[in-house]
Amino acid sequence: MSEFNLGQRWLSETETSLGLGIITQVDGRQVTVLFPSNEESRIYASTDAPLARLQLSEGQQGQHADDWFFTVTEVKQQNGLLIYFGQRHDDDSEVMVPESQLSHHIDINPALTRLVAGNADRHDLYLLRNQASEFYSRWQQSPVAGLLGARVGLLPHQLYVAQTVAERYHPRVLLADEVGLGKTIEAGMILQRRLLTGRNQRVLVVVPESLRNQWLVEMKRRFALSLSVFDEDRVEQAAMDGDNPFLSEQRVIVSNSFIQRGDWQQALAEAEFDLLIIDEAHHMQPESKGYSNIESLCKNISDVLLLTATPEQEGTEGHFQRLKLLDPARFNDLDNFIEEQNHYQQLAEQAEHLEGEELDKLLDQHGTGRVMFRNRRKHIGGFPARHLHTHALPEYIPEAGEPWWLEDPRVIWLMDFLKDTKPQKTLLICKTAEQVLDLAEALRVLSGMQAAVFHEQMSLLERDRAAEFFASEEDGSPILMCSEIGSEGRNFQFVQQLVMFDLPTNPDLLEQRIGRLDRIGQHGDIHIHVPYLEHSDEALLVDWYHYGMNAFEQCNPVGRALYEEFHHELEQALDFSESLPEKLLEATKSRHQQLLAEVESGRDRLQELNACRPQQAEQIIQHIQTDSDGDSLYDFMEAFWDRFGVDTEVLDEHRLFVKPSEHMRVPAIPGLTDEGMTITVDRDTALTYEDIEFLSWDHPHVQAAIELLTTEDFGSVCVAKLQNKALPAGAWFLELDYVAELAAPPAIAAQEFFPQQRFRQLFDSQGRDLSSKVPRDALTQQASFLDKKTARQIVKQLRSTAQSYIQQHQPATEQWLKKSIAKAKQEATEQLQKQKQRLVDLQQQNPSVRDAEIEAVERRLELLLKALEQPSLSLYAIRILVNQP
Template sequence: MSQMEPELGLGIVQRIEKRSVEIYFPSAACSRLYARATAPLQRVEFQQGDMLQTHAGKRFKVISVALQNNLYYYHAAEGDFPENEVSTHASYSTPQRRLLSGSLDDQQEFILRYRSLMLRQEAVKSDARGFLGGRIDLLPHQLYVAHATTSLHLPRVLLSDETGLGKTIEACLIIHRLILSERITRVLILVPSALIHQWFIELFRRFNLFFQIFDDDFCRQITEKESTLNPFCETQLGICSIEFLIEQDKWHQAAVAAGWDLLIIDEAHHLLEGSPEYDLVRALCRASAGLLLLTATPEQLGRRHHFARLQLLDPSRYHNFELFEQEEDQYLRISALVEKLVADSPLNIDDTNLLISSLPHQFASGQEQWDGVSDWDENRRRLIVQELVDRFGAGRSVFRNTRAALGGFPQRQVDIVALTGDDLSLTKMKHEFFNTSTDQHASTLYHYDDDPRLLWLVEFLRSRQKVLLLCSSLLKVQAIAAALRKRIKIEIALFHENQTLIQRDRFAAWFAQSGGAQILLCSEIGSEGRNFQFAQHLVLYDLPLNPELLEQRIGRLDRIGQKGDITIHVPFLVNSEYEVLVRWYHEGLDAFRQNVPGAFEIYRQLGEQVLACTRGENRQVRLSTLLQSTREIRAEIEESLEKGKDRLLQINSFHQETASRLLRSIQTAEAKAGLQKFMLDVFDHYGINWQPLSERTFQLDTVALTDPHFPLPLMKQEEFIVTFDRRVAIIHEDYEFLTWDHPMVIGVLELVLGSDNGNCTVVVWPDKEHSTDILLETVFVLECIAPKSLPVNRFLPPQVLRVIVDQSGK
């Protein structure tokens, strides 16, 4: 029996090695590996009079106990039963034995144990469990996505909120909640190599989740000890770059063989059907029960590749691309029907026929079922709407929130900087544009000493504003930095693909500091995943041809956490090829001011025309025609998406009432003073000195800590600061944010409840009137023992029962 986790029931010894022992707990369908020297295990020996039952359900009463060949045998009227035949659901209670033997605890330990039981009961059954611990602002759309995803039995979804709306936070919330509810234990996160450290820091700093970074050094270190070991089985939580697994087939096979409860793929739009990356991820998807794909631009490379990614989520549903396209063609009719149901509007005969044909199993009796449609309650309509969303389109497989639907975001200001240049400048610009549009940077050297854009940038930097500059290549970054250093004395940080991950992180951190670099020069590698929302000025030194890549660039500043309006500066030479792109984005798409719905479809239709406008004669005439066509196509696509697919996605992606209810639950839990009072009492009990810094923030000193097993936070000194206030925790990232989800709080409950301390005491009642009375107080915990993969506590949380009887049994 585990003293730390008695709720697992009785265990069976599976394997004993030199330093470890493995115990299997059949009732909870899980195993635990313990160090032999410190295993918190107690051998169970039942006594005369105990009522037991076998695995087959046969009940018997123990008459006597005998030890034969190191195995207990229980003699009963029905026969003799060895201990390995006793049901693992049997109860082994120690308080009664401690009371009869006189092994008593101090009453304060008893009170602390009882409070721990009650508070754990409250925390486990709370709807806010798993959502409290994140050091984040509580944004309704993020909470809803995480809630909806974790409510699924098998989460396999695509998170595709627009750039800057917090997909990473949504994924972290999902991971955090599933781990805390013990529905998952093994998680692998696959990201581009440039984002490994960012994910690691976000998980640790915001959610107290420590992930191992899988790289060649770690894997070799593990296998050097024993070649048969799988390094991906050495830890439960890991982050790995896709590039690493592609380059090392040995580790690719090991990652697949390890098996996972949840797999997360960031920047999933890079997964092209038939590519090595796609084949790698597909193999891992088959080895994982759950799957999260993250991308802000799911259709960046076309509908076919988007369908291929949906196949990773659910190959049974997304098995035929032609059928998928046919479903999309029905979006307009279904969306109009859904709108009526949501608005509680009456349905006409066409609506009725469409609904019956779409959901025949719901309306088996046909037309006569509609006599009472006006009497449908809200739940009935919501269920019908949800089933329509499920059946047509991506349903619950895809979440996509947009700025337009949510509202309340900072504005984008656009600064179109038209510059003049001589013939030599225009010739250089022509060659640069050709290299950029054909991706031939490697063979090009750039010189920007006298470039009009560089001269404008020098003057702009004299304003001392922090500036993020994005361009398409490493060579451009180096050339811009060299030219700037010749003309102005400022601190310049670089961010490009030739730097190591640590170098990039250091330069990004330097740029973030108030007294750090004034400008960060980024190649295209900085346009994905990295967040620089502390700056408000973005300079686009050149422009990509794909509008979705442009939105990725702008999203580095225009994202959640941005406190002010941002200004997008677009310097270009009049009569250059870049003027065509600037005017197409600004006057045709309005892409600088807002996200463009259906951007890839517009690019697919007009991309060649845009390039054609940069070549040959009559550029201005052809450009005017292009701008007019662009505005018309954008209007058509916007209307189609608003009425069709995007409306269905919007319904699935956010439900205000559900989000508000969850937000209230979190705020209510945080407003209660119970956790703070409990933890301060715990600190006193274990010798931790605390001093208040404010009403909900305290300085802790652990120099006099009485228990070496007390669960102190990782990487903390003898003195550190804790706070129970979310706003303070967000401002001060070095403070520990204590909630019911924090590892120290969870560890305290395990420390108190995982031992016998406090489960038995005797006290004298000071009331002389009842001085001869003897009262027996018993505390029972009713728990449903089930496999951890089943969220049983969500429906049957542990229940604490307190019973008091006197000597007469009343």
Template sequence: MSDFSPRQRWISDGEAELGLGTILSCDARSVTVLFGASQETRTYSSRQAPLTRVVFGSGDRIRAAEGWTLTVDDTKEIGGLIVYIGEDERGELTELPEARLADTMQFDQARDRLLTGQVDRNDWFELRFRTLHHHHRIEQNPALGLAGPRIDLIPHQLYIADEVSRRHAPRVLLADEVGLGKTIEAGLILHRLLLTGRAERALILVPASLCHQWLVELLRRFALEVTLLDEQQSQAHGDTNPFEAGQIILASQDWLFANPHRQSQALACAWDLLIVDEGHHLDWSEEQMGPGYACVARLAGESEGVLLLTATPEQMGVASHFARLRLLDPDRYHSLERFREEEAHYVEVAEAIDALERLPGDDADRDRVAAVINEADSLALLATLANPEASEAQHAAARDQLRDQLLDRHGTGRVMFRNSRRHVGGFPERRLHVTELAPPSAYRRVLRKLERDEDYLDELLIETGLDHPEVLIYLDAMYRALADDPLNEEPWWQIDPRVNWLLERLADDGEGGLAGDKVLVIAHDRETAQGLAEALRVLGGYHAPVFHEGLSLVERDRAAAAFADEEEGCQVLVCSEIGSEGRNFQFCRHLVMFDLPLHPDQLEQRIGRLDRIGQRHAIEIHVPVFEASPGEKLLRWYRDGMDAFSAPHGIGSEIFDAFGDALAEALVDDEGMAEVIEETRVLFESRLAERDAGRNRLLELNACRPGRAEAVAAAIRELDEDRALPRYLDLALDIFGVDSQELGGGIQHLLPSPQMLDGLPGLAKGEEGFSATFSRLRALSRDDVQRLSWEHPLLREMMGRILDGTMGNTALALLRHPALPPGRIMAELVFRTHCPAPRKLHLNRFLPPTAVRVLLDESGVNLTDKISFTGLSKNLQKVKKAMARDLIRSRLEVLRELLDRGEAEAERELPSITEAAQGRMREALDGELARLTALARHNPAVREDELTALRAERQALDEAIEGTRLRLDSVRVIVTVGEEAR
């Protein structure tokens, strides 16, 4: 017969979560156990039952089924059942039979599991200790949240992401020029806020054409799982709020702005961060606001953090720019007139910053700086800088501090980040190639009639239904609109020489030809794009996908993917104007503008699809125009009036506002066009000089501070080159049951083994797994290869399971050593700081879970400083679980004493740990609070609620750190054995 008896209490070695079990019946063959808390019944073989008898000892606290607790003092046995004797909560002596123990008692803590004989594998214990060590180290790295994403280490992107994500509830406008990586900046900010606990839920609103691009980008670069929400998905949720369906919700602006009911549902949710792309599309004026602007304004009012993205913050002029800032802080930006006045002051500040570089110099430079400062600290720095007897080091330090003060205290640099290509550098040359063609007779006939008859334009507008000046620029659209004309029987693409020109260029493999190269073709009109693709197929045998607004999101993505494929992809992609927004085609260097847009910002959007960070070739811009046509005049206005093809300058909207009407009239007037071009050039150069002298100069200086950016990049490189990561991952993969196959070139393939633990990201059982690399460069060059880092979801999941669960928190091992007598016991105790605090405080940056290791021999002597964890682990041998349970059961009293002694030893370390954490916290937050408090006196962009939140955060952190306690995280029992033991 076995040792089992009915009503005894046992626990399952493999399913401790079932709680306390009760023996229902037993015989020579089997034993049946009821786990009351989970209402599960298990039947095991009596000879090999994976069960451990629950026996508590003196000092243990146990709970009765009725809910009261007993502190055990002694035990007795009656009929094979244990009766516990001790004091209840009232201090009265009482008895508690084991049959009346609460079924819900769990044995998750290391002490409980050890004393009840539950031990894990020795390598699990080692992995747990190393996880604590690495987690403590990584959580304090200043690059946490920025090191994991699959990105190049580009200084201005890193600076912006670091600066913004450190703020409480950041509300900023990301306004880098086209191609400088606003989406990456937003993704980095979101990733860090989520990883550090400062944000839990985010709503991302983007144009419909960019939904899938954002979805793929967030998954591929940042490993963020996003819920894409549309009307069909929303209806599938029935009466529940669809915006509660995920942590990160991505939705189309077009859909949400047109749906008041869905807007109310979005407003009903709590959002930590609102991200709005292409913010220049939000209409606002002092008289009224568009539905999209109104929707975003309501959401921004309810969201703690807001990121607005736009490459053209002044596309609609200063008023439009003011409107974006008003969404971020309506209290600060409440008057357009006052905002204009502030901007006029920025020139003086920019001149003062330039003068700093020349000090100590003449009195004029010192006066320029003095004119814009009045604080005692700034005046003291200026005195040092102007003192010729001060050392060069003193000059440099004063110059840097004073520059930072001026940038902080003046302008919109705190709420707006705008980098330009000129400031960032490293962008390719743009080359314009213009080909003049003779217009076909059908086009020429209309153009000649317009030259002879001034009234014919009005007739043409009525006949075609087109607008002015579109009817003059897009001659193929005019031709289609005059389809009733008996002379217009053929499709426009059969008569238009631009089609044959393009076919010839695509087939030309000589110098300047396009054969073998990817070519992006953009036309203004959807019907033009569709007709051109048909012409390429019929006349040249080219399969050219079409990308236009009439396609579904999936169809657009399919067209873009077919173009992007290097080996089997299409040579040509034809886009309507919508193709010039948001999409990234930097793998292509040839842009064919089949026609020209009427707005300078649209022209820049087109070029910006290719001219982006990462582009390795000069951008070749090919423009076919008809001789002496309105389109040719428009090209000259762009090229000669504002250098629109050579580089982005950000003032095209202002130029268009000034000359748009005159330009439309001059399209059929050569003399008038020459005058418009000349006047445009004068205004362009004047505005460029003013802009570069004032606000834009301040923005460029503030949008990337090289020293800070390099410090972040250095911290990221430190994590990239961490040699401990591959070693840790190998150990973790082995324990979690993940197979790894080397593919060569620094790439390995991870796939689930039959023994893999469930629920690991990207490794569902029965699936093929994924390929991965530790190299940032390899991951960037291979979209099909994931990048392994401490922030990868697989690493985070495995570390989280270890730290939050019981895995490896008990172990027993044998130690053979000739100098030690056999049968001696040592206890290796690992305590961990426990500091309950809201995740949003991100306490871990100052006090991550910190391990305190204590090694005691059975007499209580502390051996921690004499024997290291690694040195001890190398000499240990594993032992079977059955033997481990017997050894523990035989030495329970000694182990209880060692556990108590170890706790007292560990407590001595706690004051120094908390004191160091408070020092780190105060150094970081006190300095920032002082800086922002001083800054708020000068720059209203520092919101009062930001200061209040920072003060509250500091107090909460101080209290949380002060309340830190130690708890036993894991324990390993070590038993010495003789030389002959195995």
């Protein structure tokens, strides 16, 4: 033990978290140490104080109490104190720093600090720490990081869209897949990848109020993503603190009615959101309430996703207006837009004869492919058949003063239908909430049946309870009655019977109704029932839809165009005709076939080719299957739970229950609830049991485990025993692991070019470098547990020699780092310059390439090169191996 003197700097061997202490009193057998970082003092017996002297060596970095840094060039002693001479970092001046003037914050590596303090962990914790670093580096480099953990089947069209959009610089796109193809899933995957790779940090989601809870559930269940609901009450409460209420959370979801009111528009604009997601975007029209508020958000937020299954539900002009929200510079003239659409047939014909890069080039250069993604059922396949059942019923004259439903033949038919189809579930959709309430009352009075109802006058909680009541197999209602809002957003793929009590005049609304059942996840044929009164509007509409455009049994991509062309004749027929005029039916049928042929060979064909490129989609799927590595993940997490005091119980081959215990190494671990959770790493099991957690390298709990191991000092120093008879007893080795990282803005995703870099060195007891001769695994296989007391004694005995070896070989570490930096700079420059040039070339042909995209690539390269000038290097882990044969 060195002699204690006032002003010396010492570390506590038992409480390294106290930081760097200073000797404030030496009194006979006692020594007092003040730890300024905690403003706490400790009194120790001077003969066996658990203290370690901090002594910086030449070449090491020091920090002055005034927070400036210097590099040590010479060390001297004066009256028991160390005097450091060195070069100051900020101005290159020569400085002299007595050890008493060092900062109490230890700005040296945790591993080195613990070595100096004489601390050591178990060997298995050291191995777990190194595993965490290896897995983290591998995950950073994965091209599908953020897509690994989606609880979804690996569908090519969804994965292609998600990967393509997530990789864009400031993506501004319209996700317009047909009803039931998974736009919400695509948006969730895009969101997850961009959040986990750092491209976005603050997200605003705008949805119809009726879908808000569904979005919350979907994001949590499928992506383990939590959104924070902000309504009027919450915002007013948060605003009482005086700060912008939206800055209190990173991921915010609001209803479109909240946006329309505009009361908090200024706060939203100043909340620095960098990603905006708007669902059911077809509702946004320039003449609609609050449109200017949406327009302002789209203008102020760099990245925008608009979602709609019916982009042209409000006509070509409405579709143009939504594209204008995404890129007002590109979409600024409706006539030019329409003219451009007319040229796509020729391009589509060319595309049919191309493949590979030539096809990709054509699709990139023309059309709205960079702005809009629209997949169609017809070309994806795998959907069940639709069957139409029409039920013509006689007209009736309601008695005055009596409820209309007492004698309506459709109500009588409905009661018989529910008896005949029992125990199957039925979804009924009609236009208004009033109809829903009347029909529910009719079933209650006439048959004693309790129907679940769903309409716009209900609160979100009431709607959710109604959906749960309907879905329950044991005591749920056999029927859910929805007003028109029930045809948007809510999914009922477990139902095969659909009753349309009336029919909308808009074909897109008809398709949305059917799409509540006909969607991914539906495993049975869908039966569509239309009970109608003779000579009613429905009698004419059912013929117009079925015989004119086959809209019930086939998805109808041209329904809106037909409605725009024939709506005057249709309205006239509804007002004055008892049956659909033959002339209107034939004209509709002929025009339907003509329009179908045009979209198949024109714009829609180009969009379909662009929205899913099979070869690229297959590569994404292969990466996910390879990089998921469920076996390694399970082994890693099982070791982590064991080391950190998490209880586990095997439920079956693929499921495990984990729960915090009373002996946790840390108070709490993010992603692990107090009540515990059932987990699986198997995708098929996760899809079968949707109430359990699907663990992946993307999952918050796994990410928290890796962060805990890589940022804290667990396992940073260990001593292990070798039993090698070929080596002399007492021979020892020092193994060092360095880690280099970039301190860069998260949005530039620097890890893609410079993921966490690892560098290993191995020295024998003479200081000879054996790094290239003895691999890590060879030592690990021979290493075994050493008790803590012996380990600490060895560390104290060897720490001075170990420090000198570390310092002696520092130039080799710095040389490795320089090479790593040079390689990263070259790769970043080559790849990003190539990406920039591609966008510049594309822009000459396709004005959908925005200047902002090109500028974003330039800015990313600039920030990357700047960050690469000053990477952080730390001694991540130290292992001492002592031979005891």
